[in-house]
Amino acid sequence: MSHWPSPSSILRANPWHTETVRIDDIVQEAEGIATYRLSVAAPAKDLDYRFIPGQFNMLYLPGVGESAISMSGDPEKSSSWIHTVRVAGNVTRTLAGLTVGETLGLRGPFGTGWPVDELTGQDVVVVAGGLGLAPLRPLLYYFMNHRDQFGSIHVICGARTPDGLLFQSEYSDWRQGGLDLQLTVDRSTPEWQGQIGVVTLLIDRMNLARPESTSLLTCGPEVMMKYVAISAMKRGIPAEKIWVSLERNMQCAVGLCGHCQLGPEFICKDGPVLRYDRVGHFLFVERL
Numbered sequence: 596m597s598h599w600p601s602p603s604s605i606l607r608a609n610p611w612h613t614e615t616v617r618i619d620d621i622v623q624e625a626e627g628i629a630t631y632r633l634s635v636a637a638p639a640k641d642l643d644y645r646f647i648p649g650q651f652n653m654l655y656l657p658g659v660g661e662s663a664i665s666m667s668g669d670p671e672k673s674s675s676w677i678h679t680v681r682v683a684g685n686v687t688r689t690l691a692g693l694t695v696g697e698t699l700g701l702r703g704p705f706g707t708g709w710p711v712d713e714l715t716g717q718d719v720v721v722v723a724g725g726l727g728l729a730p731l732r733p734l735l736y737y738f739m740n741h742r743d744q745f746g747s748i749h750v751i752c753g754a755r756t757p758d759g760l761l762f763q764s765e766y767s768d769w770r771q772g773g774l775d776l777q778l779t780v781d782r783s784t785p786e787w788q789g790q791i792g793v794v795t796l797l798i799d800r801m802n803l804a805r806p807e808s809t810s811l812l813t814c815g816p817e818v819m820m821k822y823v824a825i826s827a828m829k830r831g832i833p834a835e836k837i838w839v840s841l842e843r844n845m846q847c848a849v850g851l852c853g854h855c856q857l858g859p860e861f862i863c864k865d866g867p868v869l870r871y872d873r874v875g876h877f878l879f880v881e882r883l
């Protein structure tokens with residue numbers, strides 16, 4: 596879409612500048628996972644803030660540290676910024692202890708996003724594993740906002756258990772918004788009505804009308820993304836139309852410190868969203 600900004604055009608002139616943001620709302624999504632709605636403490640400042648689905652911010656807790664967290668809200672309603680966070684270590688645990696009205700620091704947006712411009716006219720398959728749905732949710736909003744620009748849109752969400760499926764209250768809206776949503780879990784409960792098994796089973800069974808014109812976008816555990824890509828390629832989706840979102844320990848977020856380097860790529864600035872034919876081979880190297 597020509598109106599969509601490029602990542603470099605929305606990078607702040609000073610990437611170290613940290614805004615003070617206030618927590619306006621907290622929604623508990625699942626055990627240890629919550630969604631935070633944040634707004635700039637000085638409201639006029641947020642007017643120039645835009646992000647591309649798939650980009651992330653660095654959230655800063657003074658005296659504790661900074662962590663990379665993806666935006667999980669609607670990219671075209673950016674007056675408040677939504678992040679979905681799982682408690683993992685110091686920063687995220689401290690964040691989980693904050694309440695509505697308290698403040699933290701935010702700098703960004705950083706990184707590449709999902710390639711929305713390249714998806715126009717394509718059929719699309721989105722595959723999310725667990726918390727991987729958070730960085731994909733802005734893309735789903737984008738698809739629903741511009742539904743007529745795409746062919747079929749299949750969304751496959753997997754989780755270990757039904758409780759781990761995020762954003763469940765929105766699923767009927769997503770279906771009404773033209774997304775073909777399928778859910779699967781590794782372990783079911785007596786109430787579970789959906790599918791059981793890994794997400795790749797759903798890729799194997801999917802009705803793909805024109806695989807050569809289908810793009811697949813995936814985020815989740817790295818091992819999942821690796822097998823998703825293999826299954827997609829077996830179904831005829833070209834490697835250059837497969838996109839993965841990668842995570843590595845990140846500190847500066849602007850390609851200076853080297854903490855997030857993966858081969859020649861810096862995940863913070865060349866990623867986190869990268870084409871599978873560029874990085875797929877690294878996913879087969881243990882502990883890289």
Ligand SMILES: Cc1cc2nc3c(=O)[nH]c(=O)nc-3n(C[C@H](O)[C@H](O)[C@H](O)COP(=O)(O)OP(=O)(O)OC[C@H]3O[C@@H](n4cnc5c(N)ncnc54)[C@H](O)[C@@H]3O)c2cc1C
Binds near residue numbers: 841
């Ligand atoms: C681009 C990007 C987007 C992300 N988006 C999200 C998101 O939307 N939501 C979300 O919840 N998370 C997201 N993450 C992950 C998040 O940044 C990490 O979980 C982050 O490290 C949490 O910070 P922390 O201080 O709470 O945890 P940390 O202290 O960094 O600990 C995180 C985990 O790593 C382990 N660990 C820490 N240091 C080491 C070490 N030296 N050796 C071995 N293990 C170690 C800890 O024990 C813990 O299990 C994203 C990461 C990236 C790179």
